[in-house]
Amino acid sequence: xxxxxxxxxxxxxxxxxxxxxxxxxxxxxxxxxxxxxxxxxxxxxxxxxxxxxxxxxxxxxxxxxxxxxxxxxxxxxxxxxxxxxxxxxxxxxxxxxxxxxxxxxxxxxxxxxxxxxxxxxxxxxxxxxxxxxxxxxxxxxxxxxxxxxxxxxxxxxxxxxxxxxxxxxxxxxxxxxxxxxxxxxxxxxxxxxxxxxxxxxxxxxxxxxxxxxxxxxxxxxxxxxxxxxxxxxxxxxxxxxxxxxxxxxxxxxxxxxxxxxxxxxxxxxxxxxxxxxxxxxxxxxxxxxxxxxxxxxxxxxxxxxxxxxxxxxxxxxxxxxxxxxxxxxxxxxxxxxxxxxxxxxxxxxxxxxxxxxxxxxxxxxxxxxxxxxxxxxxx
Amino acid sequence: xxxxxxxxxxxxxxxxxxxxxxxxxxxxxxxxxxxxxxxxxxxxxxxxxxxxxxxxxxxxxxxxxxxxxxxxxxxxxxxxxxxxxxxxxxxxxxxxxxxxxxxxxxxxxxxxxxxxxxxxxxxxxxxxxxxxxxxxxxxxxxxxxxxxxxxxxxxxxxxxxxxxxxxxxxxxxxxxxxxxxxxxxxxxxxxxxxxxxxxxxxxxxxxxxxxxxxxxxxxxxxxxxxxxxxxxxxxxxxxxxxxxxxxxxxxxxxxxxxxxxxxxxxxxxxxxxxxxxxxxxxxxxxxxxxxxxxxxxxxxxxxxxxxxxxxxxxxxxxxxxxxxxxxxxxxxxxxxxxxxxxxxxxxxxxxxxxxxxxxxxxxxxxxxxxxxxxxxxxxxxxxxxxxxxxxxxxxxxxxxxxx
Numbered sequence: 009x010x011x012x013x014x015x016x017x018x019x020x021x022x023x024x025x026x027x028x029x030x031x032x033x034x035x036x037x038x039x040x041x042x043x044x045x046x047x048x049x050x051x052x053x054x055x056x057x058x059x060x061x062x063x064x065x066x067x068x069x070x071x072x073x074x075x076x077x078x079x080x081x082x083x084x085x086x087x088x089x090x091x092x093x094x095x096x097x098x099x100x101x102x103x104x105x106x107x108x109x110x111x112x113x114x115x116x117x118x119x120x121x122x123x124x125x126x127x128x129x130x131x132x133x134x135x136x137x138x139x140x141x142x143x144x145x146x147x148x149x150x151x152x153x154x155x156x157x158x159x160x161x162x163x164x165x166x167x168x169x170x171x172x173x174x175x176x177x178x179x180x181x182x183x184x185x186x187x188x189x190x191x192x193x194x195x196x197x198x199x200x201x202x203x204x205x206x207x208x209x210x211x212x213x214x215x216x217x218x219x220x221x222x223x224x225x226x227x228x229x230x231x232x233x234x235x236x237x238x239x240x241x242x243x244x245x246x247x248x249x250x251x252x253x254x255x256x257x258x259x260x261x262x263x264x265x266x267x268x269x270x271x272x273x274x275x276x277x278x279x280x281x282x283x284x285x286x287x288x289x290x291x292x293x294x295x296x297x298x299x300x301x302x303x304x305x306x307x308x309x310x311x312x313x314x315x316x317x318x319x320x321x322x323x324x325x326x327x328x329x330x331x332x333x334x335x336x337x338x339x340x341x342x343x344x345x346x347x348x349x350x351x352x353x354x355x356x357x358x359x360x361x362x363x364x365x366x367x368x369x370x371x372x373x374x375x376x377x378x379x380x381x382x383x384x385x386x387x
Numbered sequence: 388x389x390x391x392x393x394x395x396x397x398x399x400x401x402x403x404x405x406x407x408x409x410x411x412x413x414x415x416x417x418x419x420x421x422x423x424x425x426x427x428x429x430x431x432x433x434x435x436x437x438x439x440x441x442x443x444x445x446x447x448x449x450x451x452x453x454x455x456x457x458x459x460x461x462x463x464x465x466x467x468x469x470x471x472x473x474x475x476x477x478x479x480x481x482x483x484x485x486x487x488x489x490x491x492x493x494x495x496x497x498x499x500x501x502x503x504x505x506x507x508x509x510x511x512x513x514x515x516x517x518x519x520x521x522x523x524x525x526x527x528x529x530x531x532x533x534x535x536x537x538x539x540x541x542x543x544x545x546x547x548x549x550x551x552x553x554x555x556x557x558x559x560x561x562x563x564x565x566x567x568x569x570x571x572x573x574x575x576x577x578x579x580x581x582x583x584x585x586x587x588x589x590x591x592x593x594x595x596x597x598x599x600x601x602x603x604x605x606x607x608x609x610x611x612x613x614x615x616x617x618x619x620x621x622x623x624x625x626x627x628x629x630x631x632x633x634x635x636x637x638x639x640x641x642x643x644x645x646x647x648x649x650x651x652x653x654x655x656x657x658x659x660x661x662x663x664x665x666x667x668x669x670x671x672x673x674x675x676x677x678x679x680x681x682x683x684x685x686x687x688x689x690x691x692x693x694x695x696x697x698x699x700x701x702x703x704x705x706x707x708x709x710x711x712x713x714x715x716x717x718x719x720x721x722x723x724x725x726x727x728x729x730x731x732x733x734x735x736x737x738x739x740x741x742x743x744x745x746x747x748x749x750x751x752x753x754x755x756x757x758x759x760x761x762x763x764x765x766x767x768x769x770x771x772x773x774x775x776x777x778x779x780x781x782x783x784x785x786x787x788x789x790x
Contacts, residue, residue, distance in 0.1 A: 010703035011696065269785050283787040286778070292787065293780035297719045304696035330693050378685040379674075387660035387675045387684065 048215030058127025071121035082255035082310035089259025104131035132172035134163035150179035156227035169217025170207030254327035261335035329377035332368035407433035423512025441480035456510025485509030519563035536565035555604035579631035598761035643721035715783035722776035725766035
């Protein structure tokens with residue numbers, strides 16, 4: 009598969025750009041923050057996106073989706089990154105939809121996928137149990153109880169977890185932290201008994217949650233995939249999340265960079281525009297080069313998810329690691345080159361800096377993925 | 388597609404029958420490279436036969452038109468040949484600046500007569516070319532070059548000095564940038580001229596580098612008479628007189644892509660991580676017993692992989708006709724690829740430890756790694772320094788203003 013977009017994909021991208029610039033600019037996120045919006049995103053806007061097929065971008069047509077593949081999904085994520093659009097796209101349309109489509113029961117697919125595609129259902133993936141992403145160390149207990157299980161433990165950094173109607177929860181049905189075997193994925197209702205959630209407003213003004221399970225009851229029908237065999241499904245789903253976040257950060261970084269270059273051409277000091285100074289030119293040119301590398305890794309990761317889902321792990325790790333580092337550099341350079349104005353709340357640069365920091369951390373930071381890649385390569 | 392499949396089968400069969408066994412082993416150094424030329428000493432009969440057989444097929448330069456010594460093949464067909472050669476580990480039959488640099492320049496800017504005169508001997512490995520660009524006072528600021536070329540009615544008279552001329556001491560001909568108009572602005576008085584190294588007044592002096600090798604020379608021109616024409620309608624100047632900068636710029640772009648591409652290459656088919664795993668050892672958890680070095684290796688490998696994908700993407704975009712302005716993008720590839728290659732060799736030296744510091748003897752293959760490490764330091768200087776590439780990106784892509 010050549011590393012270029014098809015005409016159809018180009019069209020999707022340009023229609024997304026137009027729509028988001030008009031309906032979901034950074035101003036919209038700023039308003040959600042200032043209004044202390046309880047949802048964290050606009051449901052009306054999400055419904056509109058769903059009508060354009062975005063909510064069902066990786067859902068099959070038999071379930072009301074448009075089945076446009078992960079490259080298409082990556083393009084949408086990238087464009088949403090440019091405008092910092094708040095929506096449950098990642099949590100629901102990428103993570104939950106993939107988990108259900110790849111491993112859900114026929115009943116759960118029929119019940120949930122059409123609702124996701126219609127923009128009527130918000131779902132969230134609950135994995136992390138500590139401050140760092142370590143899915144293999146999942147230790148939340150799922151103890152056998154009657155015909156089902158009882159879940160006990162805590163989860164954090166659950167994107168959109170404050171408003172999710174349903175959760176997909178990784179828990180341990182056997183063995184101990186660190187073992188691939190023994191992890192099981194469960195569907196849990198947001199209103200389940202003995203489940204408490206605390207919405208955590210994050211630095212990027214988007215909503216996440218901490219969840220507390222105190223003997224939450226689930227049945228065999230709530231299992232996604234096989235008992236004890238959830239690890240590979242979870243990794244597949246996480247890879248989709250990583251590639252999606254990488255695309256989002258690529259978009260956010262590109263936009264941040266464009267704002268910076270524009271500013272370099274406009275701001276005058278010492279009687280000249282500061283963009284004529286070589287000290288700044290070379291830093292900008294270096295950043296340009298790094299961003300080109302990110303674009304390549306991001307496109308390859310989503311192509312690989314479309315073509316070779318089962319072995320897309322390494323390239324998704326690459327995209328996540330590289331995009332995080334470069335997006336961080338783009339954000340830091342943006343603040344520095346904007347000078348004092350880059351530190352003000354009034355200016356948008358700070359919003360990008362904050363969202364990129366969250367994106368870097370979610371589903372594994374640079375160190376996590378560098379370690380994984382090194383391990384896969386035998387050192 | 389099915390045509391390509393049939394072609395691949397044909398190539399495979401031909402290579403099986405014609406590539407000598409000795410030419411199917413990895414090259415171990417510069418000495419194994421076949422450069423061709425009047426005075427070239429073939430390392431073995433096999434090397435000579437291999438070059439001649441490939442040249443007879445036009446496969447030393449597969450995409451050049453047949454009348455110039457090529458095979459008139461498409462890029463896709465060339466890829467097929469490369470792939471099939473790689474499959475059996477076949478060495479390149481012929482490498483030369485004539486193929487990489489002069490060929491593309493003549494194909495784009497040369498007249499029919501010039502192409503017919505100069506290209507076939509390049510394709511057959513009979514004439515070895517070198518490139519006369521940099522001067523002691525014209526490095527990054529190449530267009531300020533001073534080598535003087537005066538019009539003496541029936542000939543040109545060339546005086547001046549070039550430096551960093553790769554392999555000038557063993558080359559047969561040189562393509563040189565000279566100043567033909569002393570009064571014009573600096574980009575407008577330059578010409579691209581072809582000179583026989585055997586001409587009276589041309590002399591060379593190799594420069595010994597930190598690696599101990601001398602791939603570069605100083606080249607001197609003292610009252611060198613260059614014919615206006617090498618035959619009927621075969622001008623010694625390529626392109627128009629005083630428009631040589633256009634040719635030079637085109638070739639520099641070409642050269643940058645080539646040097647940048649080296650950034651994706653590997654010294655060893657094993658990556659530095661794998662080498663480190665055997666040299667340093669793994670802990671019980673299967674991780675390298677040196678966590679900080681391990682992190683550095685991983686960082687380099689991540690950037691290396693993303694860079695390879697970027698080269699792939701640039702090629703695919705060009706193929707799809709999407710890459711307007713590839714010229715300036717080649718500066719990005721050159722900058723990143725060469726800096727990456729330097730980083731990679733620093734890491735390889737870290738991995739090798741004191742073994743990598745041995746300079747002589749069988750064990751280190753006469754300081755193979757150390758010499759390669761030193762060689763990479765030139766990557767970000769030759770073909771335009773990293774700083775010049777960053778200037779080009781700033782101006783041509785980001786459109787930032789001059790100081």
